Amino acid sequence: MSEFDFDLFVIGAGSGGVRASRVAAAHGAKVAVAEEYRVGGTCVIRGCVPKKLLIYGAHFAEDLKDARRFGWNVPDCGFEWTTLRDNVLGEVDRLEGLYGNTLNSHKVEVIRERATVTGPHGVKLASGREITAKVILIATGAWPIVPEIDGAEHGITSNEVFHLDECPSRIVIVGGGYIANEFAGIFHQFGAQVTMVNRGSDLLRGYDEQIRDRLLQISMTKGINFRFNAKMERIEKRDDGTLCLHFESGDPIAADIILFATGRRPHSDGLGLETAGVELNEKGAIKVDEYSRTSCESIYAVGDVTDRLQLTPVAIREGHAFADTVFGGNKRKVDYSCVPSAVFSHPPLAGVGLTEAQAKNQYGTVKVYTSDFRPMKNVLAGREERALYKMVVDASTDKVVGLHMIGPDAPEILQAAAVAVKAGLTKQDFDDTVALHPSMAEELVLLK
Incomplete structure (x- = not known):
């Protein structure tokens, strides 16, 4: 016993x-x-x-x-x-x-x-x-995390957002991380007027700069509004039930819902x-x-x-x-290197390995290969939205140390490509692989 x-x-x-x-x-x-x-x-x-x-x-x-x-x-x-x-x-x-x-x-x-x-x-x-x-x-x-401001109890978090009685016509999303960007894309497509409020000047810190800049560009083109370097002061609930977010400086923003996506x-x-x-x-x-x-x-x-x-x-x-x-009598530990991640924004982005800036800090000299293209479906649909694929390579060994992309189905494509990066394959290994045509994924073996 x-x-x-x-x-x-x-x-x-x-x-x-x-x-x-x-x-x-x-x-x-x-x-x-x-x-x-x-x-x-x-x-x-x-x-x-x-x-x-x-x-x-x-x-x-x-x-x-x-x-x-x-x-x-x-x-x-x-x-x-x-x-x-x-x-x-x-x-x-x-x-x-x-x-x-x-x-x-x-x-x-x-x-x-x-x-x-x-x-x-x-x-x-x-x-x-x-x-x-x-x-x-x-x-x-x-x-x-709920910000410590007056009236914060009138806002909601990702815990409550799935249970809304109705889709808001105006929503303010506070934050610049993956949760904020994903819900911005969701509610924009549902027809809401979306404003993203960020206390800093960057979206998606930790992701490659070119990729996140492309998401910002596309999001603004779609009609999502942004307020950067914004310090919130209080949330006011009006008599009609609507909300108003006030800032230390700048005009207030009226909304039906204020969603906090400020970290966990x-x-x-x-x-x-x-x-x-x-x-x-x-x-x-x-x-x-x-x-x-x-x-x-x-x-x-x-x-x-x-x-x-x-x-x-x-x-x-x-x-x-x-x-x-x-x-189980089998000592094992988790390898945290080369963990792929994705943001299911609109369009989605995904990455594995080092960003260009991280690779330069670690290796000194790197080579960067990109493909900036309009997916075939977008061409016929009359959409100007462009995808961007980026490969970061250690110049001294030709080893691929980072892979980052934004565009339709980017997370689905990156999962398979992450195996190659994790395995330590080189740019030449990618080049030696015959393209699967016509596909977006073929850009990975055609990068120049």
Whole structure:
């Protein structure tokens, strides 16, 4: 008989927590996972999955117009937000059920309560029940940051945006990161007047400068408004229910909805981590070593609650590696180099490896190859919108160290190309590959 109630107790049933629970159980561990909201976490319930479905819905706005140039007699079409919203939420319900079934099939006990840490081997549920575990895994993810301004309670975050009663006619999106740009494209295509407000002067910091400049150019051409270097002062709610965002300088902006997309904070508050001596960094992220172990020997953490990459596939890999290491007798760690990422903006962009600026800092001399072209579909549709592909190469070795692109289906194309960059292939390897014609992806092997 074990001296503990469980071999593993997981707090948080998101992508990382579910993977860790399932794999640990498959290795023979007795596992429980506590989730205070819904199984599936941010990605499935209120993040990348429902957002991507909204993005698919938004694409029909231009696709229906373009269809006329391709011979289809498409009438003027109206859009019903509630139909899309309810169908998306229905799909979220279905996926949550699948996640629950996966845990049940692996004999993982799912406890639908909030759990907090009481010590190196102890947790306490909201109901008052106390449980012991040989190992505790924190996988509570991250939470949207709400700016500290007067009237902030009148704004919403990405948590609430999927549940709106109606599509706004005017929306202000505060932020310049991937969430802000994705929702800007979504609501613009749904017919809303969109204004993006950014306290800085750049969009999508961390992505290649040429690629993000192209997104800004295209977004402005489409009619999305931008307010840079804007310091918010307060939000006023008017008698008719509409909102007005005031700034320290400059004219206020009226809106039906104000969406905060100003970053995400690790969800570590109130977990009782101090009772076990778990160390946090200055942003509240849990400090971990290369095997996801915290400063407490029996407590581990994976996913967005840690001080690593906030990406769902990374959390999944971390959860899997943790379970293999601790319960599978196979010490594994995650390789964070060359992790591809995408922004499902309109159009989408994607990148892997080093940006041009990063490569110059690391290697000194680099070669840059680009293709700036109008996709064939855009030509016949009469759209001037251009795609941009960019390859960054270490001049001394001919090795491709970065690949960045913006244009239709860029994330789908980049996933395969990321394998080549991760494998360390050279520009000559790309050149030696016969083009697949006619396609947008062929530009990758034709770069000059």
